[in-house]
Amino acid sequence: MFKKLLLFCSAILILASVGYAKEIAGINMPETLMAGSDTLVLNGAGTRTKFFIKAYVGGLYLKKKGGDANAIINADEPMAIRLHMISKLITSDKMEDATREGFQNSTNGNTAPIKDKMEKFISVFKSGIKINDVYDIIYTPAEGVKVYKNKELKASETGLDFKKALFGIWLCNKPADKDLKNAMLSGK
Numbered sequence: 593m594f595k596k597l598l599l600f601c602s603a604i605l606i607l608a609s610v611g612y613a614k615e616i617a618g619i620n621m622p623e624t625l626m627a628g629s630d631t632l633v634l635n636g637a638g639t640r641t642k643f644f645i646k647a648y649v650g651g652l653y654l655k656k657k658g659g660d661a662n663a664i665i666n667a668d669e670p671m672a673i674r675l676h677m678i679s680k681l682i683t684s685d686k687m688e689d690a691t692r693e694g695f696q697n698s699t700n701g702n703t704a705p706i707k708d709k710m711e712k713f714i715s716v717f718k719s720g721i722k723i724n725d726v727y728d729i730i731y732t733p734a735e736g737v738k739v740y741k742n743k744e745l746k747a748s749e750t751g752l753d754f755k756k757a758l759f760g761i762w763l764c765n766k767p768a769d770k771d772l773k774n775a776m777l778s779g780k
Contacts, residue, residue, distance in 0.1 A: 627670035638775025698760030
């Protein structure tokens with residue numbers, strides 16, 4: 593009887609963990625995301641922290657794991673970033689400002705070529721942000737970047753130049769959060 597109970601409990605624990613690769617700040621990041629017909633794997637994930645406030649859990653998804661930020665930024669292949677909001681202190685205005693700053697850092701101050709695309713992307717945050725909102729930023733070469741909020745398509749933009757600038761927010765030499773960048777590139 594004890595063996596059956598132990599086996600049953602083990603099966604429940606295994607089933608409960610299937611589908612999630614990593615838990616961070618109480619958030620289970622899925623081990624895979626779809627980008628068109630491609631299955632992406634979680635490359636790494638961590639928290640975006642500013643002034644001791646954990647704003648969101650961010651995860652980088654790639655076709656195969658990698659740790660070279662520049663190669664990932666420049667790659668014209670399917671990839672995604674998931675942002676899972678974990679703080680009620682993150683407002684639309686704060687997220688818009690932080691994203692504009694991220695684009696400035698990512699493009700070395702040259703946002704003019706992508707200004708319209710950048711503003712369209714930033715508009716996704718205008719509808720308000722709540723704890724447990726999930727933003728999936730998914731790039732496929734054929735379709736460009738699609739942004740989903742809680743699985744609902746909110747914006748799309750074409751162009752590798754825009755994708756490079758957008759993913760650079762988290763992966764460039766002056767990222768939004770160095771610890772988050774390192775975690776996304778960790779392969780863990």
